[in-house]
Amino acid sequence: MTGTGMATKIEVSPCGDSTLRVTVVGTDTDDVWKAVHRLAGWLNRGAVQPTVSAVPTYDAVLVEFDPYHTTAEAIASHIGVWETLPEQDEPVRSGVIDVPVLFGGAAGPDLGWVADVIGEPVARVIELVCAKEHLIRCLGGPAASAMTDGPDFPVPVPRLATPRLRVPPGAISVAGRQLVIGPVAAPSGWRQIGRTPLDILRTDAEAVVPYRPGDRVRFLPVDQAGYDGLLGTPMRHRHDD
Amino acid sequence: MTDRPELYAESATAGVVTDLGRTRGPSRGLAVNGALDQFAARAANALVGNAPTDPLIETTGFGLTLRPSHDVLMAVTGAPSEPAVDGRPHPAWTPLSVRAGETVRVGVSDAGLRAYVAVHGSFDVPRLMGSCAPDSMIGFGTSVTSGASLSLFRSHPPLVNRRFGATVFDFGIPRDIGRVPGVLDVIDGPDAVEFGSGLQRLFDSRYTVTPRINHVGLRVAGYVPRRPAPGEVLSRGVPVGAVEAPAGDELLVLMRGRGITAGYPVLAVLTSRAQDVAAQLRPGQEIRFRRTTAAAATAAYLERRRLLDRIALRARTAFAALS
Structure with a gap:
């Protein structure tokens, strides 16, 4: 081998x-x-x-x-x-992070558009996003965004022709066959479908974000009240105390 | 120590404390950031006997006025300027002995954009992953604004008899060291073939630097090569200096604060030397891109690094002899 x-x-x-x-x-x-x-x-x-x-x-x-x-x-x-060289079996870290998401509305302005593109009702889009654990494939720009495989949509999702100048922290967005969680406010050409109330990034720690490639993310839909109640809660692994 | 030396910023507009960059950042998803003109930053630290990675001040577009609480040794490099100590002009790109309470005015002329100020012993500032380099995306960094006071690790006794000034040092620095050429050398990017004959026009066209320039990117207006069949691309790491062709009539040159991944093809990549040049370009300036090879670019880069080695060696030798 x-x-x-x-x-x-x-x-x-x-x-x-x-x-x-x-x-x-x-x-x-x-x-x-x-x-x-x-x-x-x-x-x-x-x-x-x-x-x-x-x-x-x-x-x-x-x-x-x-x-x-x-x-x-x-x-x-x-x-x-x-x-x-022979493959060395490295311990693959694979924690799970539960991520509550408020879908649609101001939190996900592109949700309806994405539903149209894949030819499914909005509820089905949310179901597909929450159906599986998303493996974090890599940390990308900007600011250690968690990049995962996209939901099992039938077709890839085109990017915006002109990127938005600012999407808020915690945005959950899709493009191509990828999904990204953005820890900070940044310009983006991806399609924003929801937003998590969790606090993702901290600059007083060496590991600025709680996840690494190999971790998995489970999205859980919340309503506005659920979102408001969780606002500012630090993102952490499922088994962290 | 109760009597800690400090550098007081009497006036400052767009200054930061930075270093050569957060080299551990990219593997963890953060941009490298750090001094955009790496050569000028390395030279400033070398001239005062600091380590290459020591924190120093970068000021963009605007000058600043500094006043040390103790005797210090400083060097100003980057955009052509003549620092003045209590109103008396002194040359840049050379060590500058400043007495406690004297006022140092660092100007940024319109022949460049960014100046660097290193102080012997360097600044005591917060670091993330070993680097103090500001990251505007994550809100980290130390800015230098009017009224700010920066802690210094050390003072430095006056080095030279002021009747001789700082010119007693000779570091073999070329006279045209701060000159900013209007040409950016680039190497074909890994996706250059996707642009077909449009690539050649990149080298035949003239471009104008727009006002949209910062640590993340430099936008230049002019001919934008198009791909015949653009499709959705999987996100990949994108190098500093990458020239991208987004929709619209401007090319985007990625600087050290760029997001480390992108889903756009890379047309060409600025050489390391050209990245330093790009750091000094001002809005409205006309530039062109010139095709070169990695071998030629590396030869030019190594020549400048060896110059830095000589500066560092001569500085250390001179300070050892004087102290």
């Missing part, structure tokens, strides 16, 4: 003079995602050079380096060697 399993292969593309895009290609999205995060973890532990840092997403790792300390060729060659 190799670092990425038999069913995936790795492509390295230059991305400027101090960044590489490493794409894992394969048919099984879970295998691809696992290989991406294993590779990023290996790089972030300093396997090539301490200043190399890796940003894992769904199917790619952005590798940033300082050309003063190492080269793109050296990193590519190390990644080639990593592919041949």
